[in-house]
Amino acid sequence: MDDARYRLEQISFSSPAYQEMIALREKILRTPLGLHFTPNELAHENQDIHLGVFHTVSHQLIACCVLTQINAETIKLRQMAVDQPFQRQHIGSALLRFAEDIALEKGYRLMILHARLHAVAFYEKHGYQAIGEPFLEVTIPHMYMQKKLS
Numbered sequence: 001m002d003d004a005r006y007r008l009e010q011i012s013f014s015s016p017a018y019q020e021m022i023a024l025r026e027k028i029l030r031t032p033l034g035l036h037f038t039p040n041e042l043a044h045e046n047q048d049i050h051l052g053v054f055h056t057v058s059h060q061l062i063a064c065c066v067l068t069q070i071n072a073e074t075i076k077l078r079q080m081a082v083d084q085p086f087q088r089q090h091i092g093s094a095l096l097r098f099a100e101d102i103a104l105e106k107g108y109r110l111m112i113l114h115a116r117l118h119a120v121a122f123y124e125k126h127g128y129q130a131i132g133e134p135f136l137e138v139t140i141p142h143m144y145m146q147k148k149l150s
């Protein structure tokens with residue numbers, strides 16, 4: 001990321017940073033919906049790639065996302081969250097590009113995701129295409145989106 005105030009990093013499962021990531025995901029993605037993570041949901045995350053954006057001075061985690069393999073060609077972006085005071089400052093964009101670079105490096109050719117309706121425009125700005133009709137997930141409408149990585 002060009003902005004020296006922030007650094008992009010991969011986060012190890014079960015590290016303190018992973019616990020910080022769960023707290024940020026809960027705060028941004030679940031609590032507003034009156035939902036919480038269940039241990040079962042998180043149990044499979046040891047197979048996933050966890051990515052974070054940290055504030056260089058405070059070392060606070062300010063954004064994160066998860067990549068889950070679907071098959072040898074396809075990987076799914078999940079749990080994209082930027083902490084509220086840092087939204088709309090292109091931090092989500094930098095994290096998305098970082099996730100795409102890592103996916104490409106690991107040999108994946110297609111990124112898929114389930115976008116909350118309000119975030120569809122964000123992903124479209126990054127070349128993602130919405131396919132099909134909205135569907136409900138975690139109680140709110142989502143769109144299936146995908147992008148060929150190159």
Ligand SMILES: CC(C)(COP(=O)(O)OP(=O)(O)OC[C@H]1O[C@@H](n2cnc3c(N)ncnc32)[C@H](O)[C@@H]1OP(=O)(O)O)[C@@H](O)C(=O)NCCC(=O)NCCS
Pocket residue numbers: 028029080081082083086087088089090091092093094114115116118119120121122125
């Ligand atoms: C959606 C989210 C990940 C975007 O990250 P961000 O850092 O706020 O977005 P950026 O600043 O990188 O935005 C990039 C572009 O997308 C636009 N954009 C961002 N969020 C948008 C939204 N909700 N609706 C429409 N456009 C949006 C920005 O205006 C910006 O446009 P520009 O390049 O013309 O200036 C972040 O706002 C977030 O975590 N929101 C709450 C949780 C959430 O909805 N996560 C997504 C679940 S699918």
